[in-house]
Amino acid sequence: MTITAVGCQANERMDTMKKRISTVPFKGTPEQEAKLRAVIDEKKNVEGSLMQVMQEAQEIYGYLPLEVQTIIAQGMGVSVEKVYGIATFYAQFALSPKGEHQISVCLGTACYVKGSQDIIDRISEVLGIGAGECTPDGKFSLEACRCIGACGLAPVLTVGDDVYGRLTKADVDTILEKYK
Ligand code: FES
Numbered sequence: 001m002t003i004t005a006v007g008c009q010a011n012e013r014m015d016t017m018k019k020r021i022s023t024v025p026f027k028g029t030p031e032q033e034a035k036l037r038a039v040i041d042e043k044k045n046v047e048g049s050l051m052q053v054m055q056e057a058q059e060i061y062g063y064l065p066l067e068v069q070t071i072i073a074q075g076m077g078v079s080v081e082k083v084y085g086i087a088t089f090y091a092q093f094a095l096s097p098k099g100e101h102q103i104s105v106c107l108g109t110a111c112y113v114k115g116s117q118d119i120i121d122r123i124s125e126v127l128g129i130g131a132g133e134c135t136p137d138g139k140f141s142l143e144a145c146r147c148i149g150a151c152g153l154a155p156v157l158t159v160g161d162d163v164y165g166r167l168t169k170a171d172v173d174t175i176l177e178k179y180k
Contacts, residue, residue: 019088022096024134026067033071035060040075050076051086054093063094096134099141101179105131105157108147115169116155120144122172123157140179 039056043049053076057068064087066080073080087093105111105120120142124130127140134141150156153165157175164175 019093019095019132020130021066022063022134023136024065024097024138025136026065028061028065028067032060036068036071037075040072044076050078050083051090054083054086058093063097065095065097094132096132096141097138099134099139101140101159103140103142103157103159104145104148105142106146106148106150106155107144108151108154110147110151111155114154116157116167118169119155119157119167119172122169123176126173126176140176 036057039053039060043053050072053072054064057072058064061068064083066084069083069087070080073083076083087095103123105116105123107116107120120131123142127135127142129135129140129142131142131144148156148158148163150163150165153163155167156163156165157167158164159175159179164171
């Protein structure tokens with residue numbers, strides 16, 4: 001019972017992070033667009049296939065920028081608002097690409113209690129992006145994650161495969177500096 005309640009709190013923390021359209025310039029290739037249009041042609045007359053097309057588009061591009069949402073909307077005969085609404089509602093869809101360095105801050109209970117929100121806030125302040133976003137130069141992306149099983153090191157963040165624990169807000173600048 002307690003475990004479920006704790007899990008729900010973590011989910012709520014993640015859910016409060018709103019997705020925003022990426023400011024990273026779109027770099028889709030003609031090959032990617034041809035693949036997406038082939039998927040649309042195959043599925044456009046299949047009822048209820050919009051989400052599947054969006055999933056396949058995300059596999060092709062890695063995320064769903066507005067340009068891709070527009071191609072999907074036009075091809076599937078629905079409004080861009082509808083595609084955008086689905087993309088923002090379901091956690092599985094990303095509106096920003098992954099950065100060269102992917103920063104992930106644990107918002108699981110142990111880390112949250114030890115101040116991981118301050119850590120994520122400081123990263124946002126330094127990089128100018130929120131969770132789920134990527135810096136315009138494509139260098140860093142930031143996300144919040146659930147427990148990564150290193151609670152003894154709380155609060156924890158990872159940059160790619162590197163793990164940093166027992167963090168204070170003051171550590172953030174030093175860590176980011178290493179990847180600039
Ligand atoms: S809660 Fe952060 S590693 Fe477990």
